[in-house]
Amino acid sequence: MRSGIPLRKSLLVRLMITSVLIALCSVAATAWLAVQTTTRAIQEEQGQALADDTEILRQLSGYAATHADWSGVGGTLRELSDRTGRRVALTAPDRTPIADSATPGTALPPGAAATVDPLHTDTYSEPGAQLSGIDPRAVGPYRLTSPERTRLRALATTRQKCFLRNGIETTVRGTPSGRPVLIDANGVNGNANVPNEGADGRLNTPTATEQRALDQLTRIARPCLDREHVGSAAFIAFGSTDRIMEPAFVFTKTASGGHDAERERKGKACVTEAHREQLDPTVAPVAELFLGTGDTAVPHFDMSPANKAKVVAVTGLVLALTVAVTALVATRLVRPLRALTQAAQQPPEAHARVPVTTQDETGILAMAFNELTERRERLEAQRKAMVSDIAHELRTPLTNIRGWLEVTRDGIVAPDPELLASLHEEAMLLQRVIDDLQDLAAADAGALTLHPEAVRADELVEQVAAAHRVGAEAAGIALRTTVDGTPWFDADPVRMRQALGNLVSNAVRHTPRGGTVTLSARRADGEVVLDVTDTGSGIAPEDLPSVFDRFWRAEKSRSRRTGGSGLGLSIVRQLVAAHGGTVTVTSEIGAGSVFTLRLPGSVPPTDSENDR
Numbered sequence: 001m002r003s004g005i006p007l008r009k010s011l012l013v014r015l016m017i018t019s020v021l022i023a024l025c026s027v028a029a030t031a032w033l034a035v036q037t038t039t040r041a042i043q044e045e046q047g048q049a050l051a052d053d054t055e056i057l058r059q060l061s062g063y064a065a066t067h068a069d070w071s072g073v074g075g076t077l078r079e080l081s082d083r084t085g086r087r088v089a090l091t092a093p094d095r096t097p098i099a100d101s102a103t104p105g106t107a108l109p110p111g112a113a114a115t116v117d118p119l120h121t122d123t124y125s126e127p128g129a130q131l132s133g134i135d136p137r138a139v140g141p142y143r144l145t146s147p148e149r150t151r152l153r154a155l156a157t158t159r160q161k162c163f164l165r166n167g168i169e170t171t172v173r174g175t176p177s178g179r180p181v182l183i184d185a186n187g188v189n190g191n192a193n194v195p196n197e198g199a200d201g202r203l204n205t206p207t208a209t210e211q212r213a214l215d216q217l218t219r220i221a222r223p224c225l226d227r228e229h230v231g232s233a234a235f236i237a238f239g240s241t242d243r244i245m246e247p248a249f250v251f252t253k254t255a256s257g258g259h260d261a262e263r264e265r266k267g268k269a270c271v272t273e274a275h276r277e278q279l280d281p282t283v284a285p286v287a288e289l290f291l292g293t294g295d296t297a298v299p300h301f302d303m304s305p306a307n308k309a310k311v312v313a314v315t316g317l318v319l320a321l322t323v324a325v326t327a328l329v330a331t332r333l334v335r336p337l338r339a340l341t342q343a344a345q346q347p348p349e350a351h352a353r354v355p356v357t358t359q360d361e362t363g364i365l366a367m368a369f370n371e372l373t374e375r376r377e378r379l380e381a382q383r384k385a386m387v388s389d390i391a392h393e394l395r396t397p398l399t400n401i402r403g404w405l406e407v408t409r410d411g412i413v414a415p416d417p418e419l420l421a422s423l424h425e426e427a428m429l430l431q432r433v434i435d436d437l438q439d440l441a442a443a444d445a446g447a448l449t450l451h452p453e454a455v456r457a458d459e460l461v462e463q464v465a466a467a468h469r470v471g472a473e474a475a476g477i478a479l480r481t482t483v484d485g486t487p488w489f490d491a492d493p494v495r496m497r498q499a500l501g502n503l504v505s506n507a508v509r510h511t512p513r514g515g516t517v518t519l520s521a522r523r524a525d526g527e528v529v530l531d532v533t534d535t536g537s538g539i540a541p542e543d544l545p546s547v548f549d550r551f552w553r554a555e556k557s558r559s560r561r562t563g564g565s566g567l568g569l570s571i572v573r574q575l576v577a578a579h580g581g582t583v584t585v586t587s588e589i590g591a592g593s594v595f596t597l598r599l600p601g602s603v604p605p606t607d608s609e610n611d612r
Contacts, residue, residue: 015333019326020319027315052084053291057114060090064284065118065138065176073284074099087292090116098287112288119276119283134275137176140282141213144178148207155203156180159194166195179210213278221274228266336366343369397430450492450578454605457521457528458483460493464500465519468508476513479504484522490602491579499575500530502568503595507534511592523601527581530597539587547585548573572597 063076070090077088081101089100089108100106118135144152156172160182163170170182180203206214336357343354353373354366404423407413465481472479500519507517515535522529539547548569572595576583580600587593 015330016323016326019322023319023322027318049086052086053113056080056084056086056088056291057116057289060116060287060289061118061121061135062137064116064287065135067284068282070098070284070287077101087290089290089292090287091290093286093288095288102292108290109292113291114289115286116284116289117286119279120286133272134279138279138283139177140279141216142177142210144207144209148209149178152178152203152207153180156182159203162195168195177210217271217274217278220277221270224270224274225267228263228270230263230267230270336363340366340369397426400426401430450495452490452492452579454488454602455491455493455496457487457489457530460496460500461519461521461530464497464504467497467501468504471505472508472517475508475511477508477511478516479508480516480518482518482520484520486604487521487523487528488602488604489528489599491599495575496579499572499597500532502572503532506568507532507536507593507595510534511536515592526601528599528601530599532595533592535592538589538591539585539593540589544585544587548583 059076059080060073063073064070067073073090077090077099078101080086081088087100087102087106089102090098091108091112092098095108118138120133121135153172160170160172163182163184168184170184172180173183174180336354339354353370356363356366356370401423404413404419408415408419413419461481461483465479469479504517504519511517511534517535518531518533520531520533573583576597576599582598584596584598585593586596
């Protein structure tokens with residue numbers, strides 16, 4: 001049988017095309033991602049290597065600035081090598097080894113990576129180094145004594161408080177020599193804008209140690225200053241950057257600005273060279289820094305023709321496997337779908353079951369289709385049975401009424417009160433069936449009108465028992481009530497009396513003389529539970545699932561006079577469901593039945609609510 005589906009619309013073809021496209025996109029995306037990732041990794045590794053090189057140079061320059069020789073640098077080299085994965089070696093300018101993190105005898109790289117000279121550095125790793133070319137960590141004779149550090153720290157704290165009183169927040173930071181400086185929120189030296197009350201000059205005044213070093217620096221620089229003819233208007237004092245205090249050349253300018261500017265430039269050059277000469281004995285000698293790649297060499301990717309052929313072969317294999325697997329899976333998927341389509345195209349009366357051959361989504365769909373077919377057949381059978389039952393229930397009272405009216409019209413029977421009472425009874429039975437059908441129709445349509453209010457279960461039970469007690473006593477049946485506490489729930493009292501009344505009437509009807517019908521109410525797990533228990537004939541286990549079906553009777557031989565219309569229990573279920581509750585039944589042949597209503601409970605209303 002041909003399906004009549006064009007090839008371009010076939011699920012199998014579309015699945016295969018989709019899989020091919022997905023595979024191609026996957027291969028392309030993977031290749032692009034690999035290239036991008038590799039490129040980024042190489043860039044990041046190169047950036048990391050540059051950062052590692054800068055850090056190594058910074059660390060070694062700091063070591064040289066704070067040590068007079070390289071005798072103890074071996075441990076620092078090994079630590080740097082372990083942390084960065086690089087080989088680190090230091091040699092004298094003539095390549096005489098000083099220290100090396102590699103095994104002795106390992107050849108040095110072809111060229112030095114940098115020169116380690118704290119007095120001539122161009123690194124930006126330390127603030128202030130780029131200003132004078134001298135590593136700021138090289139302080140030599142300017143290193144403060146412990147008492148001087150303590151005194152200056154106290155002065156810095158006093159000035160910090162002065163700044164704070166004037167609305168300026170600062171931070172005290174130490175310089176390599178031990179002198180503190182104040183840094184404002186913008187990272188600028190706070191000494192540039194000292195409030196008047198704190199401008200005592202004590203913090204910036206050189207200590208005895210610093211003054212001795214400045215005097216020494218002046219003596220060293222004086223020959224150069226005299227030679228450049230700048231000594232008469234010049235002196236050496238502390239100049240400050242954001243985070244350091246260092247010796248600076250200060251020149252008192254005259255009216256000839258250009259000439260003074262040139263002399264000032266020469267004076268600064270003299271002081272810088274004198275500063276280097278002063279620090280030279282306190283720093284390590286110049287050394288050459290060699291860096292090796294070690295085990296972290298950047299991999300080289302060779303896209304040779306052989307590698308390209310491998311990529312093409314793998315791509316082709318992936319595509320072939322994708323097509324083969326897709327064809328297999330799609331074929332298994334399409335087969336039950338075609339069976340479902342063929343079954344659905346059959347006439348309603350000829351719907352057949354679809355075989356369930358898989359346990360996946362298609363198999364679940366087939367089972368759902370079969371269940372839908374069975375449910376439709378059951379609904380169709382119930383519809384036919386309901387139409388037949390309604391016709392039967394309406395035909396009987398109408399036939400009686402018509403028959404008695406005809407014989408009365410023909411004069412065969414006189415319209416005495418007894419006849420009229422019988423006709424009235426038949427009309428009331430007919431009206432009861434119609435009312436029940438109307439209630440069920442409203443419930444099915446969701447149009448059942450409820451007027452909920454706070455209801456006491458004990459009062460509801462007593463009202464229902466009072467309404468049916470006379471009929472029960474006439475039938476020789478004891479009607480009792482038991483209530484545990486005073487449970488409250490929200491419900492339409494009229495509809496709930498109707499539901500309980502139907503259950504009580506049904507229990508009285510099926511309980512023999514001398515039996516008992518009991519109404520009980522209690523609260524359990526936040527719900528109000530209402531039970532109607534009888535000692536009647538009971539219901540067979542196979543009939544329990546049909547108890548709440550419309551027009552169902554336990555005894556098929558019962559007429560509507562003895563067995564009711566068969567709609568009462570269906571109405572009970574609809575009314576309870578409309579209140580958000582459930583109704584269940586348990587029964588035992590010869591022992592009786594228990595119908596249980598469970599409804600959402602509520603808290604008792606307050607006195608003010610009762611008054612309303």
